[in-house]
Amino acid sequence: MSLSNPIVGVFDSGFGGLTVLRALLPKISAAHYIYLGDTARLPYGAKSQATIARYAVESARFLEARGCDYLVIACNTATALALDDIRAAVSIPVLGVIEPGAESAYEATGKNSEVLVLATSATVQSGAYRTACTARGLRVTETACPLLVPLVEEGWTDHPVTREVLRIYLSEALQTCAPEAVLLGCTHYPLIAKAIAQTLADLGSEATVIDSAEATAATARYALTPLGGPPTAFIPATFECFATDSVEKFQRLGSHFLGRSIDQVTLLDLGG
Amino acid sequence: MSLSNPIVGVFDSGFGGLTVLRALLPKISAAHYIYLGDTARLPYGAKSQATIARYAVESARFLEARGCDYLVIACNTATALALDDIRAAVSIPVLGVIEPGAESAYEATGKNSEVLVLATSATVQSGAYRTACTARGLRVTETACPLLVPLVEEGWTDHPVTREVLRIYLSEALQTCAPEAVLLGCTHYPLIAKAIAQTLADLGSEATVIDSAEATAATARYALTPLGGPPTAFIPATFECFATDSVEKFQRLGSHFLGRSIDQVTLLDLGG
Numbered sequence: 001m002s003l004s005n006p007i008v009g010v011f012d013s014g015f016g017g018l019t020v021l022r023a024l025l026p027k028i029s030a031a032h033y034i035y036l037g038d039t040a041r042l043p044y045g046a047k048s049q050a051t052i053a054r055y056a057v058e059s060a061r062f063l064e065a066r067g068c069d070y071l072v073i074a075c076n077t078a079t080a081l082a083l084d085d086i087r088a089a090v091s092i093p094v095l096g097v098i099e100p101g102a103e104s105a106y107e108a109t110g111k112n113s114e115v116l117v118l119a120t121s122a123t124v125q126s127g128a129y130r131t132a133c134t135a136r137g138l139r140v141t142e143t144a145c146p147l148l149v150p151l152v153e154e155g156w157t158d159h160p161v162t163r164e165v166l167r168i169y170l171s172e173a174l175q176t177c178a179p180e181a182v183l184l185g186c187t188h189y190p191l192i193a194k195a196i197a198q199t200l201a202d203l204g205s206e207a208t209v210i211d212s213a214e215a216t217a218a219t220a221r222y223a224l225t226p227l228g229g230p231p232t233a234f235i236p237a238t239f240e241c242f243a244t245d246s247v248e249k250f251q252r253l254g255s256h257f258l259g260r261s262i263d264q265v266t267l268l269d270l271g272g
Numbered sequence: 273m274s275l276s277n278p279i280v281g282v283f284d285s286g287f288g289g290l291t292v293l294r295a296l297l298p299k300i301s302a303a304h305y306i307y308l309g310d311t312a313r314l315p316y317g318a319k320s321q322a323t324i325a326r327y328a329v330e331s332a333r334f335l336e337a338r339g340c341d342y343l344v345i346a347c348n349t350a351t352a353l354a355l356d357d358i359r360a361a362v363s364i365p366v367l368g369v370i371e372p373g374a375e376s377a378y379e380a381t382g383k384n385s386e387v388l389v390l391a392t393s394a395t396v397q398s399g400a401y402r403t404a405c406t407a408r409g410l411r412v413t414e415t416a417c418p419l420l421v422p423l424v425e426e427g428w429t430d431h432p433v434t435r436e437v438l439r440i441y442l443s444e445a446l447q448t449c450a451p452e453a454v455l456l457g458c459t460h461y462p463l464i465a466k467a468i469a470q471t472l473a474d475l476g477s478e479a480t481v482i483d484s485a486e487a488t489a490a491t492a493r494y495a496l497t498p499l500g501g502p503p504t505a506f507i508p509a510t511f512e513c514f515a516t517d518s519v520e521k522f523q524r525l526g527s528h529f530l531g532r533s534i535d536q537v538t539l540l541d542l543g544g
Contacts, residue, residue: 040323051312147426
């Protein structure tokens with residue numbers, strides 16, 4: 001791996017992982033990113049472990065074959081259900097989004113704190129956040145929020161219905177816990193982070209909202225930027241995108257998640 | 273084809289087509305149904321035509337190879353985007369849900385009537401309902417309702433949020449049309465047919481709600497029950513199910529759509 005000019009693969013089932021790429025781009029100088037969205041088979045959130053692992057391993061192998069030095073699984077469901085399978089299938093380092101998210105929650109609150117994790121049904125059922133948080137001495141409550149991804153994809157990021165759905169999910173969760181941190185355990189949720197924070201405040205909670213996309217990018221920078229090395233000139237990072245379904249849709253929807261336009265997307269057939 | 277004991281294949285990307293199977297079961301005596309839900313790759317609603325056609329053709333070929341005499345594409349998206357591909361790929365008769373739905377709207381209202389079609393984004397974009405309705409002299413407005421499937425799958429079939437989302441979708445649609453019929457162009461929507469009818473009434477519309485699942489079952493019966501034949505003893509229809517993802521989830525969620533328990537589901541690998 002060339003630590004000064006790494007090629008970083010970023011994988012998600014769809015567009016959500018672009019919030020992780022958005023967090024990565026300004027953090028690692030002179031990197032080149034290859035983003036793969038397995039859009040023909042999204043969403044992973046409601047599928048079985050065996051199916052998700054098969055899909056994720058195919059994508060990870062593609063990114064390794066394209067020359068990636070480092071792989072970020074920018075998908076909570078794939079991290080929760082397939083990280084071990086992916087690590088066994090490729091020979092480059094693989095970072096998921098769950099450990100960095102749990103670590104960030106721990107850093108923000110400290111041992112014995114209470115954390116509420118919002119995620120898809122599959123991520124909650126996997127128990128992966130529970131394991132990662134419990135290992136750090138955190139107390140954890142998990143709430144499945146299956147309507148939030150469709151609401152974000154409908155573009156209703158600042159909409160009364162989204163606020164009402166959040167009020168329903170969060171008020172139910174707050175009946176059984178009093179969290180100091182709320183961990184966004186899905187890469188779609190950063191787009192409604194403000195609405196989540198506002199709803200928590202409306203419900204009388206002072207919990208800090210933690211974005212696992214930002215936490216993951218910080219961890220990747222730490223892994224890829226050796227401490228004590230010579231200072232290097234800042235060269236802006238570059239990126240290219242692959243999608244397994246409509247390129248036009250990827251460009252259009254993806255730009256909302258990435259926060260900038262996506263000029264080039266290549267259609268990829270993974271045979272699924 | 274054995275017209276007295278037909279084997280009827282019913283295909284959908286997931287569970288929604290079970291509303292079509294539910295309508296079929298009491299209609300055709302002594303039939304055996306083979307239902308296939310391509311749950312590993314659902315939903316089709318937001319995918320491209322090429323991807324949907326590839327998935328649907330694989331499923332149709334499987335059902336033909338299992339001995340089906342007749343095939344019902346109980347999926348609006350696959351009917352809209354892949355019916356021609358499916359018919360070209362198999363040698364048994366293939367019925368989609370769109371023509372029967374449009375015909376039923378025509379029968380209920382008559383020529384020059386105005387029809388509002390509610391469907392997924394992909395179905396609306398395909399223009400298939402527009403073509404089928406226009407060919408019958410109906411005037412047609414189509415509204416994409418991407419949140420309704422997730423709301424039904426969340427189980428919020430009788431819920432204030434679902435009613436509010438319906439109010440938003442329908443009041444926007446009624447600003448530009450005054451329909452005599454509202455056609456449910458998605459197999460999930462029969463589960464909220466009452467809420468749709470109530471919302472229409474609340475908004476001052478007297479439109480008839482037409483369920484394309486029922487319309488499709490009636491068309492299939494007509495095709496499979498030769499007129500003028502000898503009366504036969506009534507033998508209840510039987511069915512079996514295949515799914516490409518979690519069998520347990522198919523049994524659990526599917527029973528809501530089918531309106532009865534699903535005892536046996538076989539896991540199927542289509543290689544996707």
